[in-house]
Amino acid sequence: MTAVLNPPPATLAEASDEFLQTALEEAELPALLCALAHATGDLSLLEGSVRPTGGPLGALVPMQGGMSVEAQKEARRRILHTLRRLRDTEVTPLDLTAPSVLRELLTFVTGPVDDSYVPLMAHELGLPRDAGEPQWNVHDTRPGAKLRAAVIGAGMSGMVMAHRLRQIGADVVVFEKNDDVGGTWLENVYPGCRLDTTNFGYSYSFAQVADWPQQYSPGPAILRYFQRVANDLDLRQVVRFNTEVNRLEYDEQAGTWAVTTRANGTTETIESDIVVSAVGQLNQPNIPGIEGLDGFDGPVVHTARWDSSVDFTDKRVVVIGTGASAFQAIPHLAESASHTTVLQRTPPWMLPAPDYQTAIPQGLGWLLQNVPHYHRWYRFQQFWMTVEGRRHYVTVDPAWESPVSVSAQNEELRLALEGYLHEQFADRPDLLPHVIPDYPPGAKRMLRDDGTWARTLKRDDVDLVVERIDRIEANGVRTTDGALHEADVIVLGTGFRASEFLSPMTVVGRGGVELREAGGTDVRAYLGVTIPGFPNLFCLYGPNTNLVVNGSIVLFSELGTEYIIGCLRMLTERGAQAMEVAPAVFEAYNQRIDEANALMAWGASGVNSWYKSASGRVSQNWPLTVVDYWEMTHDVRPEHYMFSTQSGSSSEGHQQSPGSGAPRAARGVER
Incomplete structure (x- = not known):
């Protein structure tokens, strides 16, 4: 890390040339060039050799947008000159309401892109305005009208939903089972x-915020962010904490939902015009049905329901699983335990991330907080690096024949990741066969690693066990080879019951049909949002909206929210009582999703994964591009829905296959 003054200057006005030059050694240059062109109006900053290479990602992420060493030197020279100018003189920022100007800045980071991407890019930049802010209000659309909305969950999705509902003047109540947001x-x-x-x-x-402590921040920092947003947007006033929703039942006569809750031992039922489930996919721990689990003498702790009162110091710890949560917890447990046994079913693929647990360098952090909008352009650059990400590396080539890869590009990624494992375990050839996966990269969640995993497994007091579990006994776990792995504490890193959407609520829709009866083990939804037979019920982070190798789930929750707001606008403007997706549209959409998932590594591979339901259907993942979801949720198409009026009659527009229809107007920037 480059040495920077401590304490650093409070503002840009107080920064010396020496400090700026030092801080620039830690800067992400393409985003900083954009921020300074924006701040000073000087587009010449972006000309010539400093332009990033753009284009698709390689198997591993290029530094500084692929700029050459000489280009980086030139970029720093230009940036230092411009920072001095910004510090010492009056400047006029660019007017980003001019579409051509905004596009020029955006495509400096991205390289040439199709016009269809530009509105999405502007949405993520968040300039010149909040592109997701509704441009209508319930009371303006229908004077005197009221829209009662119940949101279930005050996590990431529930908070954005509550925020947008308040912006349109809805009467919002959020039910949260915990005592805080997050x-x-x-x-x-x-x-x-x-x-x-x-x-x-x-x-x-x-x-957006500028003061993240790390690139991959720990849980408490993420929680503080959501708590800050809740405070800044005054969202807590509409949240009923420590209140669990047990039952949702649709009243066909009234066209409303009866929402039954329980808080402090008291049951209450309220009536709501619409319900939004924001309970997510990863909220119900998966407790494995291992014989003898209840008979273990010591504590059994699931990573998702961590018991902080359990002392692991000098204990024999057995961890079941090597998925994302166990992968993160095991190195920490090994630091305090007397011995750690890791019971692995399938090893994970790991993406090298040298900065996975390090603080953001001081110079970069200072620039992010003191150069106007730099943090926005930096966030945009990270967004663009992941918008398609490694999707093309996990897409199936039907002509490719290999048990461990699904295409030539997938094989390229596999070899790069396998090479990393060979480097990490070069001094432990006995472990190497057990840490190299025998399935294609992308078939299961790929994890981030900075070398910690190898260091942990190579410890003298850590054993990696790959034999299957036979049963659990009072003093440990016995595997199928007959060995007993003694334990004082068992940690379950066994994930979640991800495909049990809206669990554990009972949801009863039209005709008294219960959701699980309608969907069985495979609850599906149109766009992950709406389900036939359940009018005015909407989902966020619903079926098939999980992102694996590209995009951000926060973005998908925002787009899902904006789509729901569009549904409510259509409902309000029509004076309708309820709306539900037409079955034919729903079926055509899900057929498209299933066919696309079959052509992704996670659909083609038979390896076990939480991406799939009990039936084997890929119930979680989004297989298409991010811009596909953007375009599908861009506008609500009336021909995709059936509407019920106050009198009980219904109307249905002409149904079109998903993705067809007239072009839409862009959001966030004109075309």
Whole structure:
């Protein structure tokens, strides 16, 4: 890390040339060039050799947008000159309401792109305005009208939904089972919990911050961010904490939902015009049905329901699983335990991330907080690096024949990741066969690693066991080879019941049909949002909206929210009582999703994964591009829905296959 003054200057006006030059050694240059062109109006900053190479990602991420060493030197020279100018003289920023200017800045980072991407890019930049802010209000559309909305969950999705509902003047109540906002980041407090995506991208486009402590921030920092957003937007006033929703039942006569809750031992039922489920996918722990689990003499702790009262010091710890949560917790547990046994079913693929647990360098952090809008352009650059990400590396080539890869590009990625493992375990050839996966990269969640995993498994007091579990006994876990792995504490890193959407609520729709009866083990939804037979019920982070190798789930929750707001506008303007997606549209959409998932590594591979339901259907993942979801949720198409009027009659527009229809107007920037 480059040495920087301590303490650093409070503002740009107080920064010396020497400090600026030193801080620039830690800067991400393409985003900083854009921020300074924006701040000073000087587009010449972006000309010539300093332009990033753009284009698709390689197997591993290029530094500084692929700029050459000489280009980086030239970029720093230009930036230092411009920072001095910004510090010492009056400047006029660019007017980003001019579409051509905004596009020029955006495409400096991205390289040439199709016009269809530009509105999405502007949405994520969040300039010149919050592109997701509704441009209508319930009371203006229908004077005197009221729209009662119940949101279930005050996590990442529930908060953005509550914010947008308040913007349109709806009467909002959020039911949250916990005592604070934050959802999974409030509940998951196991040691080592952190993001495995960059945290600038894991933030709302309308609530961006500059002071993230790390690139992959730990759980407490993410929770503080959501708490700050709740405070800044005054969202807590509409949240009923410590209140669990047990039952949702649709009243066909009234066209409303009966929402039954329980709080402090008291049951209450309220009536709501619409319900939005924002309970997410990763909220119900998966407790494995291992014989003898209840008979273990010591504590059994699941990573998703961490018991902080359990002392691991000098204990024999057995961890079941090597998925994302266990992968993060095991190195920390090994630091305090007398011995750690890791029971692995399938090894994970790991993406090298040298900065996975390091603080953002001081110089970069200072620039992000003191150069106007630099943090926005930095976030945008990270967004663009992931918007398609490695999707093309996990897409199936039907002509490719290999048990461990699904295409030539997937094989390229596999060889790069396998090479990393060979480097990490070069001094432990006995471990190497057990840490190299025998399935294609992308078939299961790929994890981030900075070398910690190898260092942990190579410890003398850590054993990696790959034999299957036979049963659990009072004093440990016995594997199928007959060995007993003695334990004082068992940690379950066994994930979640991800495909049990809206669990554990009972949801009863039209005709008294219960959701699980309608969907069985495969609850599906149109766009992950709406389900036939359940009018005015909407979902966020619903079926098939999980992102694996590209994009950000925060972005998908924002787009899903904006789509729901569009549904409510259509409902209000029509004076309708309820709306539900037409079955034919729903079926055509899900057929398209299933066919696309079959052509992704996670659909083609038979390896076990939480991406799939009990039936084997890929129930979680989004297989198409991010811009596909943007375009599908861009506008609500009336021909995709059936509407019920106050009199009980219904109307249905002409149904079109998903993706067809007239072109839409762009959001955020004109075409």
